[in-house]
Amino acid sequence: DVKVTQSSRYLVKRTGEKVFLECVQDMDHENMFWYRQDPGLGLRLIYFSYDVKMKEKGDIPEGYSVSREKKERFSLILESASTNQTSMYLCASSLSDQGKNTEAFFGQGTRLTVV
Amino acid sequence: DQQVKQNSPSLSVQEGRISILNCDYTNSMFDYFLWYKKYPAEGPTFLISISSIKDKNEDGRFTVFLNKSAKHLSLHIVPSQPGDSAVYFCAASAIGNQFYFGTGTSLTVIP
Numbered sequence: 001d002v003k004v005t006q007s008s009r010y011l012v013k014r015t016g017e018k019v020f021l022e023c024v025q026d027m028d029h030e031n032m033f034w035y036r037q038d039p040g041l042g043l044r045l046i047y048f049s050y051d052v053k054m055k056e057k058g059d060i061p062e063g064y065s066v067s068r069e070k071k072e073r074f075s076l077i078l079e080s081a082s083t084n085q086t087s088m089y090l091c092a093s094s095l096s097d098q099g100k101n102t103e104a105f106f107g108q109g110t111r112l113t114v115v
Numbered sequence: 116d117q118q119v120k121q122n123s124p125s126l127s128v129q130e131g132r133i134s135i136l137n138c139d140y141t142n143s144m145f146d147y148f149l150w151y152k153k154y155p156a157e158g159p160t161f162l163i164s165i166s167s168i169k170d171k172n173e174d175g176r177f178t179v180f181l182n183k184s185a186k187h188l189s190l191h192i193v194p195s196q197p198g199d200s201a202v203y204f205c206a207a208s209a210i211g212n213q214f215y216f217g218t219g220t221s222l223t224v225i226p
Contacts, residue, residue, distance in 0.1 A: 004158070033213065040124070042204060042218035043159075058213065090158055092214075103149055104206075104214055106158035 003027070006091050006107040013114050019078040021110055023091030030096035032074035033104065034058075034066065036087040043090065049074055050096060081114045088112075118142045119207050121217035129225050134192040136220050138205035141186065145207040149214070150179060150190045153202045162203075163190070195224045 007022035031050050035043040045058030047066040067075040092104040120139045128134045146167040151159035165172040165179045172179050178191045202219045
């Protein structure tokens with residue numbers, strides 16, 4: 001069974017802290033994504049990676065960085081957390097299949113609150 | 116600018132009736148379209164997809180229709196059940212590219 005696992009379901013951090021959100025997938029997928037979900041704004045892409053050590057900025061990368069040292073793991077880093085980064089963070093992965101579209105599989109989400 | 120739009124934030128339907136959720140997109144390069152269902156405090160789960168070479172795809176109670184000329188897709192759920200109550204997101208992508216999501220429609224199925 002397909003599995004994307006995020007390290008925490010709920011997290012509370014202080015303003016200015018460095019925050020690490022971890023995501024692991026067991027499907028040998030090439031592509032991995034970090035989204036945030038906010039009311040009325042849907043899912044917005046922060047960063048994505050199509051291979052180990054490769055990364056691409058999404059629509060809202062400011063204030064975030066990512067790391068992909070191993071194929072199965074994609075980390076989202078908030079360098080200095082701010083209250084406007086309070087959100088639901090969703091990790092996803094998908095297969096890279098030449099000439100074929102495939103769906104993305106999501107983790108259970110991390111509800112981050114920055115106080 | 117939002118490339119995928121869901122203009123109805125919410126929808127209420129009686130149990131047993133048809134639910135129709137709509138989605139519009141602007142990028143003509145999109146060739147793959149998906150619907151996801153999301154419960155509160157959980158990640159989205161994949162529901163159904165359609166390639167741009169088709170205009171209809173059916174899976175049980177769920178059918179997705181694609182109108183490429185209008186850049187419009189819709190999800191039909193029939194018959195609707197209370198367990199279908201959730202937020203539904205449509206998404207679109209071009210091959211090898213990222214997924215773009217709409218803002219979601221909250222469906223309530225009334226018993």
